[in-house]
Amino acid sequence: MVISLMREERRILKWFLKSLFTKIRLVVLISFGWLLQTTAQNCNHTLKGSVMDAHDLSSMQEVSVFIQESGQEVWTDGNGQFKFKNICLGEYHVLIQHVGCPTQRLLLSLRKDTAITIYLEHHRNMLHEVDVHDTHEEELDERSIGKLILDENGHKSLAAALELVPGASMISNGTDIGLPVLQGLSGNRIAIVNNGFVHMGQQWGVDHSPEIDLNAAGEIRVISGSGTIRYPGSHMGNMVIIEPNPIPFDPHLHGKLTSTLESNGRGATVNAQIYKGMKRYQWRIGGTLKRLGDRETPDYLLNNTGTQQNHLNAAFFRQWSSGTEWQLFYSYYGAEFGILRGSHIGNLSDLQAAFNRSSPFYTDSMFSYGLEAPRQGVNHHQLKSTVKMERATGVLEWNTALQRNQRREFDVRRSGRSDQPALSLLQYNVQNELVWSTDDAFEMGIQFSGKNNWNLPETGILPLLPNYTSFTSGLYLSQKGQMGLVKFETGARYDFLTRKVVRLTSTQPREIERFQNIYHNIALLSRGTVMLNKKWQLLGELAYKQRPPEINELYSFGLHQGVSGIEEGSINLRQEKGLKGSIHVRGLIRDRLHIDVNGYVHQFNNYIYLQPAQEFRLTIRGAFPVFTYQQCDALLFGSDMKFSYTVGDWWKLESNWSYIHARNRTDNLPLNFIPPLNGSNTIHYEIPEWLNFRNLKLSLNHRYVAKQWNWDQSLDLIPPPPGYQLFNIYLGGTYKGKKKESHIRIGAENITNTAYRDYLNRQRYFADALGRNLTLTWLKHF
Numbered sequence: 001m002v003i004s005l006m007r008e009e010r011r012i013l014k015w016f017l018k019s020l021f022t023k024i025r026l027v028v029l030i031s032f033g034w035l036l037q038t039t040a041q042n043c044n045h046t047l048k049g050s051v052m053d054a055h056d057l058s059s060m061q062e063v064s065v066f067i068q069e070s071g072q073e074v075w076t077d078g079n080g081q082f083k084f085k086n087i088c089l090g091e092y093h094v095l096i097q098h099v100g101c102p103t104q105r106l107l108l109s110l111r112k113d114t115a116i117t118i119y120l121e122h123h124r125n126m127l128h129e130v131d132v133h134d135t136h137e138e139e140l141d142e143r144s145i146g147k148l149i150l151d152e153n154g155h156k157s158l159a160a161a162l163e164l165v166p167g168a169s170m171i172s173n174g175t176d177i178g179l180p181v182l183q184g185l186s187g188n189r190i191a192i193v194n195n196g197f198v199h200m201g202q203q204w205g206v207d208h209s210p211e212i213d214l215n216a217a218g219e220i221r222v223i224s225g226s227g228t229i230r231y232p233g234s235h236m237g238n239m240v241i242i243e244p245n246p247i248p249f250d251p252h253l254h255g256k257l258t259s260t261l262e263s264n265g266r267g268a269t270v271n272a273q274i275y276k277g278m279k280r281y282q283w284r285i286g287g288t289l290k291r292l293g294d295r296e297t298p299d300y301l302l303n304n305t306g307t308q309q310n311h312l313n314a315a316f317f318r319q320w321s322s323g324t325e326w327q328l329f330y331s332y333y334g335a336e337f338g339i340l341r342g343s344h345i346g347n348l349s350d351l352q353a354a355f356n357r358s359s360p361f362y363t364d365s366m367f368s369y370g371l372e373a374p375r376q377g378v379n380h381h382q383l384k385s386t387v388k389m390e391r392a393t394g395v396l397e398w399n400t401a402l403q404r405n406q407r408r409e410f411d412v413r414r415s416g417r418s419d420q421p422a423l424s425l426l427q428y429n430v431q432n433e434l435v436w437s438t439d440d441a442f443e444m445g446i447q448f449s450g451k452n453n454w455n456l457p458e459t460g461i462l463p464l465l466p467n468y469t470s471f472t473s474g475l476y477l478s479q480k481g482q483m484g485l486v487k488f489e490t491g492a493r494y495d496f497l498t499r500k501v502v503r504l505t506s507t508q509p510r511e512i513e514r515f516q517n518i519y520h521n522i523a524l525l526s527r528g529t530v531m532l533n534k535k536w537q538l539l540g541e542l543a544y545k546q547r548p549p550e551i552n553e554l555y556s557f558g559l560h561q562g563v564s565g566i567e568e569g570s571i572n573l574r575q576e577k578g579l580k581g582s583i584h585v586r587g588l589i590r591d592r593l594h595i596d597v598n599g600y601v602h603q604f605n606n607y608i609y610l611q612p613a614q615e616f617r618l619t620i621r622g623a624f625p626v627f628t629y630q631q632c633d634a635l636l637f638g639s640d641m642k643f644s645y646t647v648g649d650w651w652k653l654e655s656n657w658s659y660i661h662a663r664n665r666t667d668n669l670p671l672n673f674i675p676p677l678n679g680s681n682t683i684h685y686e687i688p689e690w691l692n693f694r695n696l697k698l699s700l701n702h703r704y705v706a707k708q709w710n711w712d713q714s715l716d717l718i719p720p721p722p723g724y725q726l727f728n729i730y731l732g733g734t735y736k737g738k739k740k741e742s743h744i745r746i747g748a749e750n751i752t753n754t755a756y757r758d759y760l761n762r763q764r765y766f767a768d769a770l771g772r773n774l775t776l777t778w779l780k781h782f
Contacts (some may be wrong), residue, residue, distance in 0.1 A: 048083040049116040062688040068093040099695040102148035145220040154215040155260040155269035166656035167640035169675040191235035200429040201405040204552040211333035211380035213311035215271040218245025226478040229491030234547040247282035264773035267292030293369040297768035304338040323390035339374035373410040373418035394438035403429040424456040441480035464558040466503030495521040519548040536587040549573040565625040596642040607634035632666035652684040672715040676708040696733035724756035743779035
């Protein structure tokens with residue numbers, strides 16, 4: 001009886017559960033059908049809008065607007081308008097693309113019929129674009145390299161990338177090692193500002209490239225004017241500003257992958273970044289790997305000229321409703337560079353013979369990725385914090401940064417000691433500043449920095465540089481305003497520098513010498529800009545600056561890889577003083593011809609320069625020429641000219657020319673290592689759409705560099721090389737799949753495989769410059 005009841009109970013329970021599951025399935029099916037019906041009913045919405053130039057608010061046509069989730073794409077019409085129909089409600093990633101501009105990504109939450117206005121950074125990404133209008137955001141005498149151009153050139157060094165800017169050159173020691181030259185000035189006379197702080201390292205030699213990864217930059221600007229007054233240092237002219245890429249608001253995880261293959265060196269550069277942008281905080285992490293082997297001239301290998309690089313960067317932003325923002329940046333740069341083996345010679349007769357050889361000593365036809373002596377290794381850390389507090393009367397900023405730089409250089413040494421560094425330097429730098437700016441364009445700041453630089457005891461030889469500690473305190477003021485038709489800028493700063501130096505004497509027996517340097521440095525600047533009419537703009541600027549002698553100019557003594565010779569400083573050098581005047585005019589003729597001409601005169605008292613001593617010295621490490629630091633009164637004057645002509649809708653012609661004449665007025669001689677006359681001519685052809693490609697751009701470039709005729713035989717070891725012409729071609733665009741896209745760019749540099757030597761490349765004493773180089777760049781956003 002009990003068993004029978006239990007069976008009946010199980011049967012009833014089974015029936016109940018079956019009925020319950022049937023009803024649940026019915027409810028789910030009905031609900032799902034209702035949702036499908038509701039969704040279908042909500043797929044008749046529209047998304048429309050317009051795309052405008054962020055600078056002059058003009059309508060932009062032939063702009064691709066792409067919805068990533070649905071794969072729908074439309075193009076803006078002649079009025080910059082676009083429209084999507086039959087759009088379902090939900091969240092969408094919208095990609096905006098135009099020729100010569102980086103892809104812009106928007107996150108839209110569509111809840112009803114929506115109209116938006118998109119402002120696209122167009123001119124800032126057209127490298128040589130010259131534009132004049134009443135609301136122009138890019139200051140006159142400011143040149144910018146936008147994000148797309150940086151992405152396409154992320155495999156280059158900072159100095160090589162800056163050569164894309166009209167009027168900029170590079171003084172180098174090989175391919176990857178070099179410093180930018182702006183209007184004839186380089187090294188310590190040019191300040192490089194990275195993430196808001198002057199980049200500190202061993203930037204006192206042409207073989208010491210700035211430790212900066214281009215892939216971490218969002219924009220690079222070359223500026224003058226009151227913007228340069230804010231930053232301390234020994235800069236005497238224009239300044240390079242490197243700014244990080246902003247993190248867009250998007251709560252989803254996104255990123256970017258970039259790779260570039262190079263035929264000359266048979267290597268690649270790969271960069272990856274991921275980021276996320278929440279409402280109150282945003283973060284980004286990125287890294288770069290670069291590997292290249294021996295480079296090639298048209299006729300032979302450049303043995304031991306490869307490079308190995310590893311870089312890392314991170315950023316974190318945090319905002320509060322009170323108007324306070326905190327920014328934290330970190331970057332690491334690690335690199336090893338090979339130095340041409342044939343540039344280090346064992347005896348005097350071979351050194352003199354090397355200047356006349358068709359190929360360098362130790363040239364081998366076997367390609368290698370290995371790095372042997374002579375070589376150098378460097379790693380650089382930067383940690384930077386910024387706190388911004390917005391108040392009713394202005395903005396208060398507190399910025400602090402810590403930089404650590406370690407450099408090791410390896411020479412060819414006897415008895416198996418080539419793996420023991422001949423130079424080993426460790427530097428710590430701390431910078432701190434408090435800045436106050438108001439809505440009426442007034443800004444002031446107080447700054448303090450300290451630097452500790454010493455030789456690590458692992459070389460076994462007399463150091464090239466002494467140990468030293470320096471402290472700098474600074475104060476600056478700047479004001480921008482307008483009086484009638486004239487916009488004006490004024491600025492002033494004062495720096496107090498004290499430096500304590502300890503070194504060993506070069507004579508036997510060794511003794512310890514101690515020095516103390518104290519300098520008071522003043523910088524004054526005034527400039528005015530006037531709109532002559534709606535299409536023409538004129539600027540005039542006058543600046544006075546002082547620069548103390550750097551540590552290498554005063555105390556260096558020994559073999560320096562940067563000059564492949566013996567370098568000797570002078571403790572009698574005095575403070576350098578410079579007065580610069582410039583006139584800049586920019587205009588537009590018939591809406592097609594853009595003209596930009598900048599002329600300048602720069603007068604120096606106590607100009608410091610490196611002079612070949614016409615002496616060759618034999619040491620236990622080989623035979624090397626001798627260079628000494630000297631001073632003179634100098635005069636530099638020149639002009640940068642830029643022209644751009646638009647033909648129809650898709651053709652553009654560009655021509656950029658620069659010339660500098662520099663004179664040693666004390667000895668009535670030219671100054672050495674000044675860029676010769678050089679120019680660049682480019683034809684661009686733009687194709688908005690072809691098959692699955694969007695925003696194609698074909699560029700044919702011709703570069704001309706003249707021989708440096710302003711020269712004297714006492715200024716260098718050998719005469720300047722002949723002038724040369726190079727031809728380059730590039731084709732880039734976006735390949736679009738159903739829901740995925742990639743940016744692809746192929747290039748051929750020195751396509752005629754011309755053999756040449758560049759006057760500003762110290763490697764020219766021993767070898768030709770690079771031959772043909774084929775590149776393939778692939779960029780993917782996700």
